[in-house]
Amino acid sequence: MTSTQVVRATCPHDCPDTCALLVTVEDGVATAVKGDPDHPTTAGVLCTKVSRYTERTYHDERLLYPLRRVGKKGEGKFERISWDEALDTIASRLGSIAARDPQAILPYSYCGTMGLVQGESMSARFFHQLGASLLDRTICATAGFTGYKYTIGATIGTDLEQFQNAKLILIWGGNPIASNLHFWTRAQEAKRRGAKLIAIDPYRSLTAEKCHQHIALLPGTDAALALGLMHVLIAEDLLDHDYIANYTVGFEQLKQRVAEWTPERTAETCGITVAEVVELARLYGGMAKAGEPVAIRTNYGVQRVHGGGMAVRNLTCLPALVGAWRHAAGGVQLSASGGFPTNKPALQRPDLLSKQPRTINMTTIGDDLLRPASAEFGPAVEAVIVYNANPLAIAPDSSKVMAGFAREDLFTVVLEHFQTDTVDYADIVLPATTQLEHIDAHSAYGHLYMMANNAAIAPLGEAKPNTEVFRLLAARMGFSDPCFQDSDDELAAMAFNRQDARAIHFDWDALKQKGWQKLNMPDAPFAEGGFPTPSGKCEFYSASMAADGLDPLPAYIAPYESVASNPELAKRYPLAMISPPARNFLNSTFVNVKSLRSAEGEPHLDIHPDDSAARGISDGDMVRIFNDRGSFIAKARVTDKARAGLVVGLSVWWKKLARDGKNANEVTSQRLTDMGRAPTFYDTLVEVERATS
Ligand code: SF4
Secondary structure (H helix, E strand, O other): OEEEEEEEEEEOOOOOOOEEEEEEEEEEEEEEEEEEOOOOOOOOOOOHHHHHHHHHHEEEEEEOOOOEEEEOOOOOEEEEOOOHHHHHHHHHHHHHHHOOOOHHHHEEEEEOOHHHHOOOOOHHHHHHHOOOOOOOOOOOHHHHHHHHHHHHHHOOOHHHHHHHHHHHHEHHHHHHHHOOHHHHHHHHHHOOOOOEEEOOOEEOOOOHHHEEEEEEOOOOOOHHHHHHHHHHHHHHOOOHHHHHHEEEOHHHHHHHHHHHOOOHHHHHHOOOOHHHHHHHHHHHHHHOOOOOOEEEOOOOHHHHHOOHHHHHHHHHHHHHHOOOHHHHEEEEEEOOHOOOOOOOOHHHHHOOOHHHOOOOOOOOOHHOOOOOEEEOEEOOOOOOEEEEOOHHOOOOHHHHHHHHHHHOEEEEEEOOOOOOOOOOHEEEEEEEEEEHOEEEEOOOOOOEEEEEEEEOOOOOOOOOHHHHHHHHHHHHOOOOOOHHHOHHHHHHHHOOOOOOOOOOOOOOOHHHHHHHHEEOOOOOOOOOOOOOOOOOOOOOOHHHHOOOOOOOOOOOOOOOOOOOOHHHHHHHHHHHEOOOOOOEEEOOOOOOHHHHHHHHHHOOOEEEEHHHHHHHOOOOOOEEEEOEEEEEEEEEEEOEEEOOOOOEEOOOOHHHEEEEEEEEOOOOOOEEOOOOOOOOOOOEEEEEOOOOO
């Protein structure tokens, strides 16, 4: 007789929605993954990617056994070895490096899983005890986080479950149909109830096409648009004076600063019309003044440019100027992650560090793997342990990343589900469990529910959870602290037990049963101020920024690479390139799931008809996209979805699945944002030509 059960789980992927899953398991085999209809934000709906989760889990290319490299680095040739041999080899190599200087060992990880247990818990403890270099995990969000926190104090904002009540929603720098689906559901409901939706995005994405209006500004000029909006709001007195007086600081300085951002200057900087600036400000300020909830959903696209932190800061000032925070459905959301009482010190045990090691920025891994030892840098990197990440595909300035990982003297270990671009450069490959095969606890950055993931099936092959790999390595390295014995259940039970202002009753066993639990957050978190900034107010003027050497007022920082800011470079490379997420991929995850890759076809470059005609490029031609850093090949799609002067390469393709073995990160740079030390993926000038082969 068939035994069937339904197991509560959580989507682990780097997506704000953190969906509640119901996994059907028949005789030990997961046969279906569905969205939980009872979870208020998932509401029974999953994106196409995770609807195919069983295809990914039982993919015939899953890594099921430990492997040792037998070919050259990059060739991807391996032989099967035992776990004992793999772990002994790793422990012996790390031990001899650590005896000289443990900082020569570098963990490299990000959000391949968002789980608090399989992400940074036992792994962080291991590297802290070892004294390895710390990794600055900047690759996605730190610029925006920093600008947001300087302004309102924490990554807290409008609750996802309120957006359907807004009357105006600015979708600023994101494509929620592809990457925030459950927000889009709420925005559509708001639209049905009469709300106006406006997309602000250089590219006419799927989302922008479905909004009432699309403002296609030049990449990297969002900060200027926010300054221009503030200029009009102040000039036309579309303000909430009471909110400004009671709950903000620095209004007079802000007024002086934005005086210079006339609609004309704003329009010229952003490459849009004066009317677009003025009408947007009047709509936003006018509706707020009439007592209507006006909301902004911004996303990380805004902050992948030189002035990205400031751009998020500027647009985060807008709700306080018009009093939008008074409404539960007003305000702004970049991230909701700051509301969770996550107990990172308990999970990660930074107290295990015997002294403070150096920190290496994951964004500059290309340069840093090639850097020799020096007094300033410290020892050359001799070993990299990669988990939950695929740096060969996702890190900028890819040819340098590849050269770094190709170093014969670099010892590389990769924990993975599949033979990614990065695995091809590994010395030892360790098969990792997927979300269906281990337990985990999750916070979210798009909603306010703590989430539990139960293991639905046994690990496939010899795959092991990340936690178990680091437990076994700790034992081999002789680490005796009892924390290395903690089970995954014990780790999960620590996830949300922080005892401070955000403390909440948290019972892991109950969470596993129910699947989720909402935080105790007020519906309108800043209706009466209470911002967790040093002043307790929304800071138009930030003394913290001044102390950190930054401009304390909202400002515009031009892109490193744009026609206006770098005309000499633009003579050679006149087109701005952005590489936002393809709908069927999530960062570099899912690219090898055949049904999803077929839906994307092959790497494309969207190019405006004016720009293609000037280069003799027709729709469907193979084109070469290049600058001084490198080049890659894609198929041209001639379309006015990309504004003139902009090309768009939806990403992130695995390099080995592209016909030239390269992807869009061949041309992106390792330069950092104004704050948060983050990458500037969308601050890239290129030229495009017909490919000769
Ligand atoms: S990727 Fe996002 S939308 Fe898709 S199932 Fe996961 S959390 Fe939900």
